[in-house]
Each structure stands twice: as C-alpha cells, then as structure tokens.
Amino acid sequence: MVEARHPATPMVATRRHLLACAASSAASLAQPALAQARQTVVFGIGLSAPFAPYVVLVESGIGAKHGIRGEYKIFESGIGGIEAVVTGNAQVAAGSELTPLRARASGAKIRAVGRPLISGKDIGIGVNAAIRSPQDFKGKRIGTIRGGTGDYLLYRFREKHGLHEGTDPDGYRVTNVNPAEWIPALSRGDIDAFFGWEPWVSRLPTVVRNARAYGFSGDDDLYWMWYSLIFREEWIRDDPAAADATYLALAETMDWINANREDACRMASKAFRVPIDAMRNQMNGCEYLLDTKRVHLTRLKEVGAWAAEAGFMQTSDLSRLVDEFYDPTVAQRVAPQRTDF
Secondary structure, three states: OOOOOOOOOOOOOOHHHHHHHOOOHHHHHOHHHHHHOOOEEEEEEOOOHHHHHHHHHHHOOHHHHOOOEEEEEEOOOHHHHHHHHHOOOOOEEEEEOHHHHHHHHOOOOEEEEEEEEEEOOOEEEEEOOOOOOHHHHOOOEEEEOOOOHHHHHHHHHHHHHOOOEOOOOOOEEEEEOOHHHHHHHHHHOOOOEEEEEOOHHHHHHHHOOOOEEEEEOOHHHOOOEEEEEEEEHHHHHHOHHHHHHHHHHHHHHHHHHHHOHHHHHHHHHHHHOOOHHHHHHHHHOEEEEEEEOHHHHHHHHHHHHHHHHOOOOOOOOHHHHHHHHEOOHHHHHHOHHHEOO
8 A cells, every 4th residue: 555644734614615615505504514514534545647636626725615624545546545435544535336336235334426537548458568469368367356447347358359268278367466466467477468557557668678558448439437436424424514515625626627737737746656747648538527417327337237247246236236325415415517316
C-alpha cells in the first residue's frame, strides 16, 4: 500500500455560502446540520487518473467551500480505498463496476450514490515482446486480479478474438497477481501478459525491455469502464448533511476539472508522484462527470451477471442486490438535475 495523508483543510460553512450551494429546497433543509458538523471526510483513493477529482477537491479548496474538512488516503489501487470505507477508515471511495458490488455482495455496508467517471484508458493490457497479435495469447500465462475489472476486460477480449482459458496448447492460463507484482512478474518471466490498470500499463515499457502496452479497454469500443461513487452506508444515515455536501462538492469538482484540466493534472501529478506528461496522458482518457442515473443500475447488473456466472460473486438475486446497493437519495435531495430517479 502507498499511503499519503494530507492535513485537514479548515472548514468554512457560513449560512450565506451554504445557501449558494443549495441545489433545491430539500438541500437547504440540511444546511443547519452541516453548519454545525465538524467531521473530517476521508477519501480512500488509488493513484491514477480516475482518482484525480478527490485530490482536486481537497487541494483546490472546493471541499472547504462546501464545508468539508477533507483528507485523502492513497492506496496502490482503488481496491484499498473501498476496503478503507468498508472498515470505517474512510467515508468515500470510488471503484469500477465490480469491486464495490462484490464487496456489497459479501456484506459490506456501502452504497453507490452515483457515476463519477467513464474511461476507456484506465485499464489495459501489458505484454512481453512475444505477444504482437490476439492469437499470440494462445498458450500464454496471464496475470490479473480474478473477478476484477482486469479479468472482465480479459473476458471481453477473449470473446472478441475467439480465445479460451485452458491447459491445452491453444488455451491461455490465468494467475491471480496483485497490481504491485504485475511488472515484476512479467520481468521475471512468471507471466507473459497482464490485464490491469494504470499506472502499471504505461509504466511497463520504462521498466521491462521490449515490453509494451498492448492496448486499452476502449480500443475498438471493447469496454468503457464506469466507476461508482461509494459512500459508507451508516455515514449517509447518520450524517446526511455531510454526505450531501460531499456530493455537491464532487459535482462542482468535476465541472472545475473539465474547465481547468491542466491545473487538475498538476495537482494529481504531484499527489500521485507521476510525471506530468504521464498524468496528462492518463487523464485524457477519462471523462469526469457526476450523475445518478438508472442506466448505471443496468450496467452494474450486466457486469455483475458475468461475475456471478463465473463464480466470482455469490448472490441469489442479482437484481435485488444492485437495487439495494444503489442509493439515489443523496442526489435526489441536493442535485435533482443530475438524477432521473
């Protein structure tokens, strides 16, 4: 785990400012509680472009503007951020379709409150010099996190190119490998490729001679990943004013990033200790937004069906699982223009 804890930003919560932030009369009802709240909001995040907004919210002062005393904890991937919310060490995280949904299926008290990102370039494929075409994956050893987003990309890649997993000469073999080990494992020859995410895919050619980024999920419209914004369930219930303010602050942050991409890139580059050119390249593949739409449930059910069928997630009723996982009430209270519920 790579962790960085930033000092709390002083809270600013005047009545005049809170009224300016209110998106509806329902939002204004929460203002007195927020004005009295002094709780720090901790964001558990990974160290790649999808998590830039949470850095920007803290570093730009947007969080403080909305009455949020913000901190972010950086992990080697968004998985660590989700785990921090599950264990009560953070209130907010973000992750692709599968990671938080699988956690919810296992009993985690977390809720998805919106969609903060669409990306075709955060997850991709790293390969050694022997792989030049889809057919070269036959007989190769592939590393990924089983049941995760990289594994789902592998499934989509397999279906598109007529490949299969197996021990026969034409089958590829899959090994469960954690992100920090993707590059070392490929360098040692333990695996020939990995299906994973940034920054490891782009970093691979700088570390392993003749290795390269084979491609990214959005190539040929193979798979556009949707993130879920995750709030701790009891936090939504026990401190709705803070949850509401966080949603509003993130909505403003997304708009700010889209209008000030280069400034956001510099903030993320510094926080993640990634060269600015690499950070810019990562962010160029991301669409930053915040909405809470019914189509998000449809996507979660689609990807969740694959995970359940493959045995990576146990549920007796996928539709009910997703419906109970998704919570539109925050958006309904404070940003009705961002939701169709």
